[in-house]
Amino acid sequence: MLRQLIIEERRFPLAVPFRISRGVKLNADVVTVAMYQGDKCGRGEAVPYARYGESVASVIEQMEQLRPQLASGMGRDELLAQLPAGAARNALDAAMWDLESQLSGVPVWQRLARTPGTAVVTALTVGIDTPEQMGVAAARIAGVGLIKVKVDADDPAARIDAVRRAAPHARLIVDPNESWTIDLLRDMQGPLARARVDLLEQPLPADADDALLAFSGSVPICADEACHETRDLPRMRGRYQAINIKLDKTGGLTEAWRLLRAARSEGFKVMIGCMVCSSLGIAPALELAREAAFVDLDGPFWLQHDHPDGVQLQGGSLLPPPPGFWGG
Known part of the structure; x- marks a missing residue:
């Protein structure tokens, strides 16, 4: 047909x-x-x-x-x-x-030999702003389990410190989105350690990450822009300790599932991430989320209006959409 x-x-x-x-x-x-x-x-x-x-x-x-x-x-x-x-x-x-x-x-979920979807703890993101405003934003979500802090090369220590003071108990992911140099990365080891950051995501440009081969830091470094699909994994060795899997990078759940299994077998920590999107973009990624050490699927919560029958946020927990929304 x-x-x-x-x-x-x-x-x-x-x-x-x-x-x-x-x-x-x-x-x-x-x-x-x-x-x-x-x-x-x-x-x-x-x-x-x-x-x-x-x-x-x-x-x-x-x-x-x-x-x-x-x-x-x-x-x-x-x-x-x-x-x-x-x-x-x-x-x-x-x-x-x-x-x-x-x-x-x-x-x-059944075709992947899984159990039905359950709630997972997702990161909620604090975007770049002044340290004061980032502290205000973090205070609003201080009770959640995981916060992602967006920074650039402009005084990232002050921004991270403001978030940590406002949310003293949350786990933190810091994401410079390729904006740091290796010198800034070295200088940031003390502030990252003091803020008890759990993961540092793609600090250097993907095409400049050879510098990580000779670097040993206090916080695990996660590849995002540097790793798209399974064939990229060999290059990640010695540079990164974790991999951020996004379906828009892998080209879908089929390849993402292969990358997840390969990354775990090689000892990488796994993060499941997303772009800013609706629940329809998140639903397939949820099939992988329970296998991840870090989940960052808050894309729909930046929208004015998402699908009414999509994912829901309860505290810092992401609730899957009801059966029939996507995937049977």
Whole structure:
């Protein structure tokens, strides 16, 4: 039976600006896929990311080029062979997982030999601002279990310290988004240790991380922009102690599941992250979240309006969407 494919751009305005070292985001611009076969429909969502040379237009063009093969029944393994890792493949892969589960009556969690989804502790993010305002933001969420602190190269110690004072008991992830130098990384070892930071995410530019080979710090370093898919893992050895897996980087749940297992077998800690997106982009990532040491899936909570039947936040715990939202 032939499939029908609907590809659309959707914009989700943010409730407040999202500031990181490379800029400010006011909207989440996503690409959604609805894949119909008979009376069943599989859905997927992806976030094109300019850091990886993507745009909404380029992602839609990648999908459209495969429309004939997709309509005639292309599977996930063939999709991996036809498209590189990235947002286009992620949205299509998610739609395929969802459609397969609807057609078979077997939910994704069961196909992965898992138990049904349960709540997980997710990081809540404090974006870049003045130390004073970051302290105010952290105080609002001080009771949660995990906070991610966005910083750049402008006095990161003051910003981290402000968050730690406002949230004395939360675990902390610090994320410079590639904005530090190796000298700044060395200088920050004392402040990171004093703030009891649990994880430092991608401090150096991905193309400058050879400097990490000769570096030994007080806080485990997590690869984000430097690691997209399983074939990147050999290069991570000696540089990083953890890997941030995002479906928009791996190109979907299929490759993300492989990367998760490979990273754990090689001794890396695993973090499951996301772009700023809706619950439709988060639902597939939740299938991996219970396997991770760190979960950072707060993307939907930056939106003014998410899907009403999507994920929910209870304290610092992320509750999965109800059955039928995605994945059976």
